[in-house]
């Protein structure tokens with residue numbers, strides 16, 4: 076990494092004295108009060124006032140009737156898959172595999188936690204390519220997938236980096252094919268699409284309070300719904316599926332997925348600051364957009380007419396003609412610098428050398444060894460029909476293109492404007 080500090084392109088720049096994070100938790104003090112309350116009153120388990128309160132506050136904020144607090148966003152997604160699977164079967168499932176034997180259309184460019192819960196329930200993920208306008212599931216590729224697999228009845232989609240997907244198109248296509256939607260709003264809490272909060276746009280909706288999300292409980296997640304029946308089921312499954320009986324009576328498989336009242340105390344302390352965090356993230360995004368304006372790059376885009384992102388992470392995409400040669404194996408990256416050009420590997424390494432944390436774009440699921448044998452559908456058809464090699468400028472495999480040319484920038488809301496200006500300067504020098 077010291078090669079960057081010694082490189083004459085970076086002379087005059089000093090490393091950040093303390094690490095600049097991608098997106099770290101931001102505590103405000105209220106969290107301590109609610110955690111202390113839980114401990115003082117001895118309500119430290121999976122029942123208590125903090126849990127009740129965060130469920131009430133989040134349901135009201137997002138505009139759903141019911142919110143069920145869980146141990147993680149992944150747990151919420153898992154139980155959402157179970158609900159969807161049972162509804163599609165038309166009957167409860169005693170054991171594993173509510174999605175057994177079913178293809179499920181899933182966002183391709185996302186965190187693995189969007190997809191793994193499909194596999195937990197025995198479903199076969201079919202990956203739907205990404206579009207350039209919002210970096211989310213491409214409605215045209217989804218349309219194509221229904222042509223190829225018309226019997227599919229479930230779609231799982233994420234709103235990447237806090238930017239809402241093209242929901243009107245996706246919902247219309249799902250409706251036409253009688254398919255249910257699981258909405259993964261883990262990254263997009265507080266973002267809206269046509270005035271409606273993400274987390275209300277699917278048949279089953281999930282959010283996360285993981286440590287680097289826009290607000291955090293240190294961990295945790297929620298299932299959101301207007302259906303009392305679904306909320307009750309998720310609550311029951313998440314607490315080991317006890318039946319109403321004087322002893323431990325079980326008719327269904329259970330899970331230990333409920334949020335603890337201590338974690339809920341942290342979430343409770345964070346909720347009043349959600350809007351403030353969004354405003355800070357938006358200011359960061361706009362400062363980057365302004366500061367990088369004259370470079371051959373663009374920011375992660377959104378539909379300015381119809382959506383308001385929560386700006387969780389600021390990302391940039393290098394123009395194709397400004398990409399220097401870069402290759403990535405399954406575990407390593409190499410590049411060759413060329414004047415006037417750069418690449419995500421160079422920028423990420425330079426940022427790290429100056430003690431700042433960036434991150435590659437989520438590596439598309441269809442390129443992951445665990446899912447390499449699964450179908451991948453692009454707008455023009457089966458993305459695996461040709462080759463898996465990256466072909467610059469090719470329209471197919473948009474996810475791989477964004478992965479190759481994009482990166483996530485330090486987006487911590489505690490970063491000062493002058494810290495951020497230095498990040499911008501480091502990026503600028505990469506292109507020299």
Ligand SMILES: *Cc1c(COP(=O)(O)O)cnc(C)c1O
Nearest residue numbers: 147148149186188189261283285
């Ligand atoms: C963070 C995240 C999750 C998982 O949430 P956890 O609370 O960490 O389990 C799921 N999907 C996406 C897109 C995420 O970013």
